[in-house]
Amino acid sequence: MLIKKHLLECVLIVLFGLKNYTVISHAMAAAPATSIHGPSAPPANMFDTVPGYEGTIAGGGGGYLPPPPPSVPMPEQAPSSPNWHIPSISEDQARDSFAMYVSSKCCYSSDPVKEGVITSMESFNTYRYRLETFMESRSTEWSQKPYTGQPVDAGVQPAPGPWQIAAQPPAFFQEHKQTIKVPYTSSVKNCHVCLGMGRNPCTTCAGAGNKVCWVCNGSGYRQSDDRCMHCNGRGRENCSSCSGSGTRQCDTCHGKRQLLDFINHILKWSTEKDEFIAQDSSGLRVENLGKVSGKELFKDAQYMVYPVRGFPDVSVGQASERLVRDHQVKYAQTSLILQQRQTIELIPITKVNYMWKGKPYVYYVYGNEFKVNADDYPATCCCSVM
Ligand SMILES: [Zn+2]
Ligand SMILES: [Zn+2]
Ligand SMILES: [Zn+2]
Numbered sequence: 001m002l003i004k005k006h007l008l009e010c011v012l013i014v015l016f017g018l019k020n021y022t023v024i025s026h027a028m029a030a031a032p033a034t035s036i037h038g039p040s041a042p043p044a045n046m047f048d049t050v051p052g053y054e055g056t057i058a059g060g061g062g063g064y065l066p067p068p069p070p071s072v073p074m075p076e077q078a079p080s081s082p083n084w085h086i087p088s089i090s091e092d093q094a095r096d097s098f099a100m101y102v103s104s105k106c107c108y109s110s111d112p113v114k115e116g117v118i119t120s121m122e123s124f125n126t127y128r129y130r131l132e133t134f135m136e137s138r139s140t141e142w143s144q145k146p147y148t149g150q151p152v153d154a155g156v157q158p159a160p161g162p163w164q165i166a167a168q169p170p171a172f173f174q175e176h177k178q179t180i181k182v183p184y185t186s187s188v189k190n191c192h193v194c195l196g197m198g199r200n201p202c203t204t205c206a207g208a209g210n211k212v213c214w215v216c217n218g219s220g221y222r223q224s225d226d227r228c229m230h231c232n233g234r235g236r237e238n239c240s241s242c243s244g245s246g247t248r249q250c251d252t253c254h255g256k257r258q259l260l261d262f263i264n265h266i267l268k269w270s271t272e273k274d275e276f277i278a279q280d281s282s283g284l285r286v287e288n289l290g291k292v293s294g295k296e297l298f299k300d301a302q303y304m305v306y307p308v309r310g311f312p313d314v315s316v317g318q319a320s321e322r323l324v325r326d327h328q329v330k331y332a333q334t335s336l337i338l339q340q341r342q343t344i345e346l347i348p349i350t351k352v353n354y355m356w357k358g359k360p361y362v363y364y365v366y367g368n369e370f371k372v373n374a375d376d377y378p379a380t381c382c383c384s385v386m
Contacts, residue, residue: 058142067336101372109379116356124282124349131323135335147258154187172339185263191253198257202242209246276319292367294345301341
């Protein structure tokens with residue numbers, strides 16, 4: 001079956017003609033390690049059953065393993081009574097930010113900035129609540145590598161459970177991944193690709209060890225009826241992929257004939273983040289606020305946070321309650337929560353009303369960056385303003 005496939009490939013290569021053939025040959029010479037023959041995925045029945053690891057499959061995707069119940073008691077609620085200070089900006093600051101915004105738009109005329117008269121400024125501050133959950137998740141997969149005399153320990157002792165294997169987590173809120181070989185799961189199997197031979201038929205020459213000469217295309221002669229110098233008139237040349245032997249070392253077992261089967265433990269540390277921005281009545285669209293930073297009013301980091309209570313804006317407290325519960329439901333089933341962090345930021349918004357040429361207009365200055373939004377700017381094309 002395997003040989004038949006190689007033959008077909010070889011025939012196709014010859015049919016493709018000289019040019020294509022040369023390209024293929026070069027590509028193969030450049031990447032000899034790439035497996036080019038038959039399916040190399042191990043058959044499912046190749047792996048033993050290891051108690052505690054029954055659902056494990058090769059190549060991952062076996063699903064995450066539920067963690068044991070938390071051993072650390074829930075923390076006491078941290079009392080918090082932040083000093084709510086609502087900052088506001090000056091008229092000069094508003095005008096400067098506005099001028100910078102307008103000069104950043106190539107077509108905007110600066111006339112409304114210079115001639116416009118500010119009639120009123122209103123502060124509309126809003127809040128951003130953010131919850132981050134840092135957790136560890138573990139999954140397993142069957143793996144294989146060429147057998148080179150490694151210890152074979154399957155069944156010597158029961159394999160430790162997935163969450164019994166010790167690991168060194170990174171600092172909180174740092175992404176990290178680690179692979180650990182599970183002890184007492186290693187066994188030796190004949191290589192399924194080469195059937196324990198250590199070599200496979202060469203796909204370039206279909207096992208023949210030689211192939212049609214690319215210079216004379218197999219005739220043995222060049223156009224001028226001279227003997228082909230490249231193949232000495234044989235019409236065939238040695239296959240460079242297998243050095244004429246017709247076989248190549250098996251890529252799966254690296255010629256070792258046997259494979260070590262074992263279970264790999266994949267540990268992943270990651271942070272999930274959710275945000276809520278409180279609705280305000282300024283008229284500035286909430287999407288604008290995602291791009292700016294605010295002043296941090298409140299920060300709380302511990303093993304598991306309690307929802308924020310007593311915050312002046314009720315919707316922030318509600319969002320905190322909802323997101324803390326969501327994270328518990330979503331992540332505690334599949335992962336071990338190691339740390340949570342919640343923050344509340346104040347995002348300043350100043351609404352500036354001004355008059356220009358007898359008509360009222362508005363712009364907003366918001367965020368720590370004094371970002372400006374002016375959707376109704378009256379002179380968006382310098383050529384139309386006279
Ligand atoms: Zn060959
Ligand atoms: Zn030739
Ligand atoms: Zn092999």
